Amino acid sequence: MWALLVLIGTAAVSAELQDLAFDGQKVFRVIPQNEEQVEIISALASSMQVDFWQPDSVTLVKPKMQVDFRVEADKSFEVENLLAQNKMEYRVLIDDLQTVVDAQFDSKVRASSHSYKKYNNWDTIVAWTADIAAQNPDLVSRSVIGETYEGRQIYLLKVGKSGTNKAAIFMDCGFHAREWISPAFCQWFVKEAVETYGEDSVMTNLLNKLDFYILPVLNIDGYVYTWTSNRLWRKTRSKNAGSSCIGTDPNRNFDAGWCTIGASSRPCDSTYCGSAPESEKETKALADFIREHLSTIKAYLTIHSYSQLLLFPYSYTYTYPSNYEELVKKINSSRMQATHVSSAI
C-alpha cells in the first residue's frame, strides 16, 4: 500500500495556547538561513508558548524552511527584538489574530444550510452524508466506523459503482480540527464524483474500477470545538491522565514510529502522541477499518491544510521508503489533479 499526505492551501493552523481569545496575537514568518538561526527559533519555543503553524513542530524546523508561528500578544515585542538582534528577517503575517478569527463568523464563511462553497458545521455535514447517499444510491453508501471520545458517530462514505473484487482508495479529512478546508475538500470530492459520473470519462472510469472510502471528518469532537469554543483547536478532546491539558494529536497516534520525530510526549503540546499508540478512539476506528480492508485498499490519502505540500511516508524518519521511486512517479502524476481540485475550492 502506498500513501500520501495531501496538504491543500488557505486558512488553517496549529497548537495549544491556553486562552480562547486571540486579541493582539501575532503570526510571524521566518526563514532561518542556517543551523544557528534554527537554534534561535528552538530557544524561542522553549522560552515561551509558540504555536507552530508550519511546520507542525519546532523539532521539524530546518534551514531555508518557511516557518510560521503564533505567539501571545505580550510576547510579540520580545520575539521581534530577538529576531532583529540576530539579524533574522521576518514578516508579521497576521497582526491581530482575533480580527481574522472574528471575520470567520461571517455568513460568507459559515454556511447556514449545506454549502460546498462555505464551511459547514458538524450537524450539517452529518445531514449531508445521509442526503448524498440517499440521492445517489447506485454510487454512494454510508456507514459508521466507530465513535469519538465524546460519543459522536464517525461516518464513512463509500463512493463507487458496485462491482466485484474492486480495489479501493481510502481518503480522510478533518484530522486536525482547525483545518476547516480539509472537510470541505472531502465534501467537494464526493460532489464532483456524483455530478460528473457518466459525463466525465476519467471519473466514470475511476468509479467503475475503484471504490473510494471517504471519511469527511475524523476528529469530530475537535471540529465541533473549533465551531463552538476555540477556532484554533487542533487535537482530539480526550482527557489526559495526570494533566489538565486536553487532547492528543490523532495524526501522531498511529502505531507507526509512534512518538518519535516530530511528535511530543507532553500532553500540553499540539503534537502530543497520546498515552499509547491508538489511544484515541478516532485513530483506532480508522486503523481498524483499514486493517479490516487491507486486501482491497491500495492507497491511503489524508487531507490536511496549510501550505501547498504533498507529503509521503514516512514522517518519523528521513530515510526513504523502499518504494520511493514508485511513490515519486505516482505523486508527480497525481500532482496536477490535486492542484486542480484545490484551486477549485
Ligand SMILES: [Zn+2]
Ligand atoms: Zn493537519
